[in-house]
Amino acid sequence: MRQRLVLGMTFASVLVLSAIAYAANQQALEDRVRDIASDLRCVVCQNLSVADSPSDLAKEMRNRVREMVEQGKSREEIQAYFVSRYGEFVLLSPPKRGFNLLVWGLPFVAILVGGGAVFLIVRRWSAARPGEQARVDPAYAERVRRELQDRTP
Amino acid sequence: MIATLGHFILFLALGVSLYAIMASIAGASPCRPEWLASSRNAVLVLFCLVTVAIFLLEYALITSDFSLRYVANNSTRASQVQFKIAGLWGSLEGSILLWTWLQSLFSALVVARGSASDRHDPFLPYATAVLQAIAAFFLLVMTFAVNPFAPLFPVPPDGRGLNPLLEVTDMLVHPLLLYLGYVGFSVPFAFAMAALITGRLSEEWLRLTRRWTIVAWLFLTGGIFYGGWWSYRTLGWGGYWAWDPVENASFMPWLIGTAFLHSVMIQERKRMLKVWNLMLVTLTFSLVIFGTFLTRSGILSSVHAFADGPVGILFLTFLGLVLFSILGLLAYRADRLKGHGELDSVVSRESAFLLNNVLLVGICFTVFLGTIFPLLSEAIRGAKISVGMPYFNRVIVPLGLALLILMGVGPLIAWGRASLHNLERNFLRPAVFALAVTVVLFALGIHSLEGLTALCCAAFVIGTVGWEFFVSTRTRMAMTGEGALPAFLTLLLRSRRRYGGLIVHLGVVVAVIGIAMSSVYKLETEATLKADEQLTIGPYTVQFKALRAAEQPTHILVWAALDVSKNGKPIGELRPGERFYPNQQTPFASVAARYGFREDLYTILSSFERDGSSATIKVMVNPLMAWIWLGGLVILLGVIVAVLPERRLALLAARRGAQASERSPA
Amino acid sequence: MKRILIPLAAVPILLLLAYGFWTDPRAIPSPLVQKPAPEFRLTSIEAGAPFALADLKGKGIILNFWASWCYPACYEEAPLLEASWQKYKDRGVQILGIVIQDNEANAKEFMQRFNFSFPNALDPGSKVSIDYGVYGVPETFFIDTQGRIVYKHVGALTPALIDQQVQTILKGS
Numbered sequence: 001m002r003q004r005l006v007l008g009m010t011f012a013s014v015l016v017l018s019a020i021a022y023a024a025n026q027q028a029l030e031d032r033v034r035d036i037a038s039d040l041r042c043v044v045c046q047n048l049s050v051a052d053s054p055s056d057l058a059k060e061m062r063n064r065v066r067e068m069v070e071q072g073k074s075r076e077e078i079q080a081y082f083v084s085r086y087g088e089f090v091l092l093s094p095p096k097r098g099f100n101l102l103v104w105g106l107p108f109v110a111i112l113v114g115g116g117a118v119f120l121i122v123r124r125w126s127a128a129r130p131g132e133q134a135r136v137d138p139a140y141a142e143r144v145r146r147e148l149q150d151r152t153p
Numbered sequence: 154m155i156a157t158l159g160h161f162i163l164f165l166a167l168g169v170s171l172y173a174i175m176a177s178i179a180g181a182s183p184c185r186p187e188w189l190a191s192s193r194n195a196v197l198v199l200f201c202l203v204t205v206a207i208f209l210l211e212y213a214l215i216t217s218d219f220s221l222r223y224v225a226n227n228s229t230r231a232s233q234v235q236f237k238i239a240g241l242w243g244s245l246e247g248s249i250l251l252w253t254w255l256q257s258l259f260s261a262l263v264v265a266r267g268s269a270s271d272r273h274d275p276f277l278p279y280a281t282a283v284l285q286a287i288a289a290f291f292l293l294v295m296t297f298a299v300n301p302f303a304p305l306f307p308v309p310p311d312g313r314g315l316n317p318l319l320e321v322t323d324m325l326v327h328p329l330l331l332y333l334g335y336v337g338f339s340v341p342f343a344f345a346m347a348a349l350i351t352g353r354l355s356e357e358w359l360r361l362t363r364r365w366t367i368v369a370w371l372f373l374t375g376g377i378f379y380g381g382w383w384s385y386r387t388l389g390w391g392g393y394w395a396w397d398p399v400e401n402a403s404f405m406p407w408l409i410g411t412a413f414l415h416s417v418m419i420q421e422r423k424r425m426l427k428v429w430n431l432m433l434v435t436l437t438f439s440l441v442i443f444g445t446f447l448t449r450s451g452i453l454s455s456v457h458a459f460a461d462g463p464v465g466i467l468f469l470t471f472l473g474l475v476l477f478s479i480l481g482l483l484a485y486r487a488d489r490l491k492g493h494g495e496l497d498s499v500v501s502r503e504s505a506f507l508l509n510n511v512l513l514v515g516i517c518f519t520v521f522l523g524t525i526f527p528l529l530s531e532a533i534r535g536a537k538i539s540v541g542m543p544y545f546n547r548v549i550v551p552l553g554l555a556l557l558i559l560m561g562v563g564p565l566i567a568w569g570r571a572s573l574h575n576l577e578r579n580f581l582r583p584a585v586f587a588l589a590v591t592v593v594l595f596a597l598g599i600h601s602l603e604g605l606t607a608l609c610c611a612a613f614v615i616g617t618v619g620w621e622f623f624v625s626t627r628t629r630m631a632m633t634g635e636g637a638l639p640a641f642l643t644l645l646l647r648s649r650r651r652y653g654g655l656i657v658h659l660g661v662v663v664a665v666i667g668i669a670m671s672s673v674y675k676l677e678t679e680a681t682l683k684a685d686e687q688l689t690i691g692p693y694t695v696q697f698k699a700l701r702a703a704e705q706p707t708h709i710l711v712w713a714a715l716d717v718s719k720n721g722k723p724i725g726e727l728r729p730g731e732r733f734y735p736n737q738q739t740p741f742a743s744v745a746a747r748y749g750f751r752e753d754l755y756t757i758l759s760s761f762e763r764d765g766s767s768a769t770i771k772v773m774v775n776p777l778m779a780w781i782w783l784g785g786l787v788i789l790l791g792v793i794v795a796v797l798p799e800r801r802l803a804l805l806a807a808r809r810g811a812q813a814s815e816r817s818p819a
Numbered sequence: 820m821k822r823i824l825i826p827l828a829a830v831p832i833l834l835l836l837a838y839g840f841w842t843d844p845r846a847i848p849s850p851l852v853q854k855p856a857p858e859f860r861l862t863s864i865e866a867g868a869p870f871a872l873a874d875l876k877g878k879g880i881i882l883n884f885w886a887s888w889c890y891p892a893c894y895e896e897a898p899l900l901e902a903s904w905q906k907y908k909d910r911g912v913q914i915l916g917i918v919i920q921d922n923e924a925n926a927k928e929f930m931q932r933f934n935f936s937f938p939n940a941l942d943p944g945s946k947v948s949i950d951y952g953v954y955g956v957p958e959t960f961f962i963d964t965q966g967r968i969v970y971k972h973v974g975a976l977t978p979a980l981i982d983q984q985v986q987t988i989l990k991g992s
Contacts, residue, residue, distance in 0.1 A: 034677070041539050043847065043954035047397045049542065052390040054742055054759055054771070056920050057954070060945035085952035087850045092541035094526070099534050103526045107519035107548050114511035122504045125425075125496040138575045145567060149648060150629055452839030469836055476829035484825040525835065532838050537848060738888070 159302030279347035330376030337369025378785035389742025402444030583616030607669035653795025664784025879988035
């Protein structure tokens with residue numbers, strides 16, 4: 001008797017767990033589809049992704065993505081498929097190779113160069129005034145500064 | 154009749170503006186008052202002429218005079234009157250006329266104010282000449298390329314109408330705000346050019362145009378936020394910013410304009426960075442022209458582009474002229490521009506501002522690079538690529554966060570010498586606050602790294618601003634015995650710039666919180682539902698009841714009746730739909746949403762079966778989306794505080810001072 | 820002397836923007852040209868018979884994607900397609916039509932209106948259209964006797980174009 005109970009409970013929990021896993025997987029599937037689709041360009045829209053676009057072709061591209069995800073294809077494979085059909089244009093974010101490295105790298109290079117330049121300039125400008133000011137207790141100076149600020153328009 | 158009259162007036166206006174340029178230059182140096190007076194009159198006459206042209210075109214639009222091609226293309230008999238009026242800027246020719254009118258208006262304001270003061274202003278003649286040259290260009294485009302008064306024959310019985318997406322109240326606001334911003338920036342630009350031409354490179358030109366800069370910035374900010382709000386409520390993809398080339402075109406001048414607003418403060422106090430400020434303001438205006446070029450040339454595909462014919466070439470030529478003039482003048486005055494730079498210490502507000510500039514210019518560079526990169530790639534590699542939202546978000550978000558942190562730290566650092574010890578003390582409290590908030594948020598369930606980072610930085614800024622307000626108010630209360638609110642208000646009014654600026658920063662932070670939360674915690678689901686089927690998203694349940702169609706004067710509306718409940722309790726009905734217009738191949742979305750302070754429930758009808766048996770509904774829950782628009786309003790408030798006029802302020806402050814001294818025993 | 824060079828810094832960007840006038844931002848070049856045509860298997864509308872690329876080896880193929888809502892281009896080229904079919908069907912050329920994002924009733928009406936006597940099939944779910952990188956209508960692929968795509972045309976066809984491409988696709992045989 002106890003055996004049957006245990007068997008029944010195991011069976012029931014397996015069912016329940018599979019249902020949960022299936023639902024979670026469905027959600028996970030949808031999330032994966034959205035994730036991949038949001039990196040693909042809707043070719044009949046202006047600048048929208050396949051995930052965001054309300055157009056019919058985009059919906060069908062989403063379905064194709066879903067199909068490929070269900071077949072177990074990876075993100076790279078799915079992207080490669082669309083690129084083989086529509087060209088690099090269909091990737092909403094340029095792949096990080098070759099010439100495209102410019103667009104990925106230059107912004108950070110620019111910031112670093114700019115930041116470096118600022119640092120050098122600031123150092124040069126503050127070195128130009130080597131004289132020491134009278135030593136004032138910083139807390140007192142701060143309070144004076146505050147009160148002055150409040151009084152002056 | 155209106156056609157010929159209108160076109161003639163534009164020709165006349167072109168002549169007047171050319172005369173104004175020559176008269177200003179003739180009267181500039183040595184100072185010849187008769188020529189200057191003549192040029193001033195010419196500017197005012199130009200304004201009158203262009204105003205008449207506007208009236209003519211509006212008259213034609215309102216009376217549905219389809220003998221003008223522009224009226225036929227941008228309105229219909231059945232349109233409501235406000236949309237007939239808005240048809241003025243509905244497409245290319247009219248938008249150029251509007252721009253010209255604003256340009257002539259601002260020129261008139263500049264000369265009117267200039268002659269109010271009896272000091273001889275060395276900048277005014279050249280600034281006038283530059284402003285008139287810009288107006289002359291736009292008039293040239295209208296008289297020789299795209300005439301808003303072009304006739305149409307045979308006269309059609311009815312017009313084609315505005316693009317249906319534009320027949321909304323938003324159309325009355327968004328373009329105007331943006332144009333006011335764009336044209337507004339031409340004034341500081343003109344004065345900067347005047348400074349370069351005259352060689353007077355001290356701070357005068359900054360002072361003269363400070364208010365123009367702030368107001369132009371305000372309008373541009375308002376226009377950008379409004380555009381996002383409009384996109385979100387209307388376009389039906391659930392987002393508000395797609396990094397579309399024309400959106401970027403409005404964002405770039407905004408970024409440089411913001412950098413300029415900050416770095417002028419260094420020049421005002423320390424007389425440094427002359428070259429840099431000149432470059433920033435001229436770059437702002439160049440980007441404005443670049444933006445107009447992008448919108449009107451058709452070289453990049455975009456939602457906004459309304460391109461045609463030779464206009465693109467004309468704008469490219471103008472952009473070239475502008476860039477050559479700026480660079481030529483900078484080269485010409487190179488020796489006078491060598492600033493003497495002195496800082497008291499490496500850690501100072503000046504450094505913070507410089508860093509702010511690096512970040513803002515860096516972000517602008519990124520946006521620019523991303524926008525033209527497809528063109529560059531095609532030119533060099535022959536390959537057509539896309540640079541879209543994922544790229545921009547990935548690169549710009551970290552830079553934005555860095556800027557956010559700087560926004561908190563900057564005001565903490567004193568001008569000139571700031572000791573690290575000092576900085577640490579001021580830094581400590583807000584940092585602890587930020588950390589505490591982060592821990593609380595984590596406990597409340599927010600586990601996303603990007604979300605937590607953004608919120609932590611936001612809390613930091615709120616901490617610094619809040620602490621500043623608190624301490625200053627408390628000090629003042631102790632000093633004058635006022636209550637909390639009067640003390641705070643007096644502080645606001647007395648240090649308008651500082652407190653206005655802090656409120657603007659708060660507004661930015663509120664918007665950032667909205668942006669972060671609505672993107673990280675957005676819920677989205679799409680399902681095809683038959684009658685009485687439902688879907689769940691978050692705490693909401695959406696049930697499809699029926700599909701209906703209704704015939705409207707200008708279109709057919711198909712909508713789905715959805716019953717919505719939250720946590721089991723019914724909260725109402727939403728009706729997302731699609732609008733089918735006879736002239737358009739694809740239908741337009743009709744978004745149905747419940748907008749709220751905590752979150753937005755957003756529904757769209759993606760598609761449907763013709764027999765009404767099922768409908769595909771897309772539903773989104775966007776948390777804190779409203780905070781983005783609220784942030785924009787707070788920014789507006791902050792700018793108003795910062796630019797309140799001096800006199801009224803002093804009166805208010807004096808009155809409060811008097812009240813305070815009455816209350817407290819002397 | 821060096822100073823004169825400063826204004827020239829603007830030239831590269833202006834040149835790049837000017838280059839933009841020569842390109843069409845909406846035209847997407849097809850990567851399938853000179854590659855084997857993707858296989859498909861559909862059911863023809865008229866006869867209900869299968870309709871597959873594999874069955875047509877050795878023939879030159881004109882594969883045309885159209886829709887009944889595609890106005891005016893598809894309406895312009897429809898008579899030309901039927902005329903070309905009559906002209907070339909005995910010369911080893913097969914014309915196939917694929918209807919995208921449409922329903923059977925509208926497609927049949929369109930076919931009857933223009934007396935289409937070549938096979939046409941609906942493309943449910945736009946699978947074949949996506950497989951061919953189609954982004955608008957009409958689009959036409961010219962496939963040679965070895966099954967390679969030699970040319971893709973976007974927009975309405977012209978007689979001269981068809982004649983020229985038919986020569987190319989039959990060259991192999």
